[in-house]
Amino acid sequence: MGALVQVEGTGRIGATDSLGRFLIDSIKPGSYRLIVDHPMLDTLGITLVSAPMAFDVNSVTRTQIAVPSAEYLTALFCPAARRTLGPGALVGRVREPGTDEPAVGARVSIVWYDADIPGLPANLRIKKSPRVRETVVAADGTYKLCGLPTTYEGKLQAQRKDGGVTAEVPVSQSEGVLALRSMSVAALPKIASTDSGAAPVVRKGTARVFGRVLNASGGPVAGARVGLMGVSAATITRANGDFVLDSLPSGTQAIVVRQLGYKPTEQTIELSARAPARVTVKLGIFVPELSPVEVISARDQGLQKVGFSDRKRSSAGGYFLDPDQIEKRRAQLFSDLLRTVPGIRVSMMGNQAQLVSTRSAAGGGCVTVWVDGAEWKQLDAGDVDSFVRPGEISAIEVYAGTNVPPQFSTIGQSCAAVVAWTKLRVESRRR
Template sequence: MRLPPDSRHLVASLVLALSLSSAVAAQQPPRRQPPRPVPAKPDTTRRADSVASAPKEPAPMPKAPAAILFGTVFDSVHMAPLSGANVMVEGTTRLAVTTDKGVFRVDSIPPGTYKVRVDHVMLDSLGMAMVTNEIELKDGTVESVSLTIPSSTTLVALSCPAARRALGPSAIIGRLLDADTEEPVKGGRVSVVWEEMSLNAGLRKVARRRDALAGEDGVYRICGLPNQFEGTLQADHKGITTSEVRVKFEGDALIVQGLKIGNANTVAVSSGDSAKARMKETAVGKSYSAATLSKGAAKLTGRVVNAAGAPIVGARVDVLGTAGMTLTGEGGVFRIDSLPSGTQSVVVRQIGLAPIEQSVELSTRQVADVTLTMSRAATVLATVKVEATADAGLDKVGYNQRKKSGFGHYLAGDDIAKRAPNLLTDVFRTIPGLRVVPSGNDYVVESSRNALGGCVRYFVDGAVWEAVFPGDVDRLVPPWEIGAIEVYNGSSTPSQFQMAGSTSCAAIVIWTKTRLNAPPGRDRNRRQ
């Protein structure tokens, strides 16, 4: 066999190396060698395999077939996108939550034919389920759908019988739940009360009422309502009530309002005529008498701020229908304990600012925390120079000077005490030019010299005061805190208590003892 020159050279070198090794070994004496370990028999099969081929990467898993569902949910009742709704593909675990714009996207849906379900608290309150017809989803496709809650008119037509709709085109629909268990309250009575002008009563306001019972699912439907009115909504079950929640129809066909109510384990109704309960009655009105004050184990915390977010210190916070009341402290914070569970109404008042009312849901399961914003200032009057109105005393606020003019009716000190008023409206019952008339469970003050009667303006310590709802005057100032009262009718009203376009209205000016007794130079109307 012939070899290449290099190969032959390699063989020759190898032979030479072996010969030299043998010669050297022959010249050295023999040495005792340690026993040589016997190597394990190699795994020739594994070695051959490892040499024969490199490791293979695992084969990619086959891609699972999937579809995507994209779309929007629109709320035709409020004419806005429905945010925070759960959109679920029935028969799968796939779901999504709608954004603030009502948009949702559900991906990784196995191909097939499905129904899509939408869940939202408003739908629960309506007692309705929103489920689509079957939609076919194919592998690799993106299906788009637009889901819409029916309009208010449609929902009223579906929910209210024709006989009730004949009484009025509007309705209030909602769900009554136990505040502490979240279970439906079957048999709870929900009522709405409002006032309307009646020709049969001689063009007077008369009280109207509609009510309904909650069904097995807690849903109630109050039908046959007018589409223009302002009233209050309240639930009652086994002697326990929610607070009155304000409702206002301005041409609407439907208002959706869920309510929560406490139970006998979490709410106690006070029957005692304690001093504290009596003070509360006088402060917030006759409808919240000592016999109907409720208490419980729920807690409310919060903060009162102005439109800029700055804290308001010294604002009065009332939970209506309870003995709960406090003033905001540093930072505008407040805390009220021993409150009944359920839907309650919180009213905040501060001189110089318009009062606000807000519903809160209270429960023994957790402390409710709210931020209350007083964003609207009371009506600002035109600047009028009045000497020393910021100082204490009747002289300093101009009361005595105006009394000498004889243009109004004036009460101070003993004049008020002699009337022994339980409510603020009791003071006005014998004042010429005013009349006190019932308004549901409350009273309102009307001008007997104005054709419509309701044109009465209030001023507290020189600042305009506005009622939250009719009858709120008895929640204005407790009688024992009043230092003086001035009443004017129409054109006799001093310029500092007149408002543009209201020159024919009566003006009731109230001075508190706190204001009259203020140290000289301190203006208590400037509290923030």
């Protein structure tokens, strides 16, 4: 269904129905080939063309065009040596969002973990290493990741040579050997040089997204925070649930929506400077989804993946709160988790908590908050307490201004850094 069948050299086209049937009439007599155009075949870089066939006056020509099976295509794309690692394959295209040209040379990777062994007691932890497959986008814009299992939940990402990168896109396969997923990746925004010695300015993107946030019943969710993962762009939904985010990087990105009482929700979107994206996000009531043993397994794997475990192991000049320590604090607000952390003072300004670094010379240094690797843009002072519950936090890292790792530094500033990792990011089964 959904394939277009064209009589080569003519303007005659027909579309297939749910049974794969098509009808093309008013064909001039002669010998023609049929060309099949289908989104799946296009994604795979395949052009399906029939052998020449004769069309006579006042006659009906019947034909069948066979589409290659998933097993055949996987064997075609993947060398036998790769298929020994796993029978599955993930195939797609990676393009430039502004021009649709192939993103040749971009590196595509998928990360997943093997499924947990059923029946394990909750107190038994089994450390599992991430499974990784990588490849490079070919000249025609296609990529082929081979050696995958037939059942998995993972994260897919594409990165250009200049550093431009997509969001981590959730991908899953429950049956079959072939899955499809295409993406777009833009160049890394350039940093404008300055002659005055001032801090360099990062050029913003020009993409925009219009959206609406709804509850499970279809009603609008007002006052929800909507942010783009990996950058500090954020906004609040209006009374009708609508929101707008602009000056965004192009390509395959992900937004995260948070509101107290609802499950934080991540959704992948395609952004381009050519036209604004439009998206509707539905929030569900927050309820635990994983069993205790699944939570422990996913948590340990997730903290390893985001680098928390390695930085804690090496000290890295920081102070670390792991999941068990956070649980013991029984905090009511996010800022409560930081009240006894060395180098951080929590002070109140009205009803809002302010975080201050005590390690600066005057004892009133700035603090930058990072959530899931992105700088938290404060829409109101201390608003992290309004949108992130302590129960959503899996781990926290705190660094003084002189010891902040580069990925958590702010250009032109020497602020202390509070780095929080949420359960949405760390304990997701799609890793």
